[in-house]
Amino acid sequence: MEIVKVIGAPRASFNKHRRISDLVRTQVQHFKHLAHTMGPEAHEEIPHHAVLTEHDAAVFIHAMTGLVRRPKGKTVPIRKAKAAPKETVLELAAAAEEERKPRRRKAKSKAKSGGKTQAKKTAAKRKVGKSAEKSAVKKKAAVKKTSAKKATAKKSGAKKKATGKRSKR
């Protein structure tokens, strides 16, 4: 019997930060189309990160395929079961952002602003039912936060330089 050796791909071939092809972009678009047809319950579980790399796409597609394949009529128990994967998905997305940061500063700033928006939304939710006085207090706190952020930005600039040095080594 002829035994043929299979040549494997080296580890260096793996690049989850590769930009997605037209094919995967279309696949993601089709999943986004499906997302619009899903009920509000599902919307909470649909990832909303920017899909630029193959890793981004995989995280999004993983979550969406799970939603599409979820058996009908078992909404409540499956939602509970989905809580853990959701965290995993978010962790993966966060990890992807972290790994992208040194490469794309613009993307990082976008991600940061996205983070701010999310923080504002969260803050807005918390505001519900509270008095105008409390919101005025928050405004003052926000001013303090802004100055604190400026200080953080300076620190992160220093971190970037440090990261660059690490990767060079």
Place this chain on the structure above:
Amino acid sequence: MLDRTLPGVQQLKHLVVLMMENRSFDHMLGALQATNPNIDGLTGNESNPDEMGNAATVAPNAEYQSQLDPDPDHHFPAVDLQIFGGVTTAQDPNRKANMQGFVKSYYNQQHNLNHSHLIMSYFTPDKLPVLTTLAKNFAVFNRWFSSIPGPTLCNRAFAHYGTSFGQVAMDIFYWNKQYKSIYERLQAAGRTTRLYYFDQASSSLEVVNLLQHQPELFGSFQDFLSDCAKNKLPEYCFIEPNYTDHDSPDGQGECIACDQHPDHDVRAGEQYIATVYKAIRGNPKLWPNTALLIVYDEHGGIYDHVPPPACTPDGFVAQPKDTGTPDAFRFDRLGVRVPGILVSPWVQKGSVINEMFEHACIPATATEFFLGSYDQRSPREKAASTFLGNLSLSAMRADDDCPMFQDED
């Protein structure tokens, strides 16, 4: 008409289709002509004019990765240029396919003369031990063409439905139109069928149609391997490769893309093909009664020398706004040739099949074998050839006459 008296056909219980991504016949198998003149591959003299008018000749310098980057254009207008060399119907209403526009098309993407020549590259057989071993040991299709001179999704639609419902591009919404998918047909007849995607993070390309409406049809590649091992393989199944490099969803390592779509490493696809083969070949209860078709969805913009032939129109017309060219497309000619290999112990070693095939032949073959007469199909599928007649040996080949693969240390 399938000859059901053939012993191989009488034994047959499972048909497995593995569809890879974006490589042309000449690019992957063209070099085999040197050892088997029956294979319509490359002589080494084929060429295309480059942007300066000089001949760019085919070269055995294909690399596994990092060579065809950016991804060669394979949308309808680019493929039109590749096939007709830049001659439009306005210039010549009787233009003929000459396969002289591949280098020009690739040049259009980067305006880099040297880089544009790489579209003429092809692999030597030693670099693709899996695909070429299967080609040499079983049956090669000399004339398997993609169904449309266009991109992935419309071509894959032909493998599932026998038509793309008039689409020549990537946005495909055709659920519940007049022709049922092969899976729906088989299910309705009480037959078993499944689509296996690689994993949940790679998923299927049949998103808005089959995955949305029939999620129960799907399984993962692990399910495929398990079904093979447990003798639970469905009668008809279709396997999709991994389309992205990604972390394993279970946190256990990395999953490398194995679809062979540029710029993914071709070796990962070789491993994937070998794994599918081994899962079938390694099970003595499966190997005698399973036929495996390995085929590519389209050529991915990479050179092939055989002009695509005319075909039976499927009744649809894509308008110029959809084709991106000045002309409407009547689905009356095929796309560029792709690699196709039929694997079975009932196939004569070293067979070369010269009959014309395209992706509509996949549902046509499955329908003919599992369902017999079935009228509600596209004219294109009804006219399509079927390939199980190539399981023509009177006795099954001996175990040691069929190759086996082993991962490199």
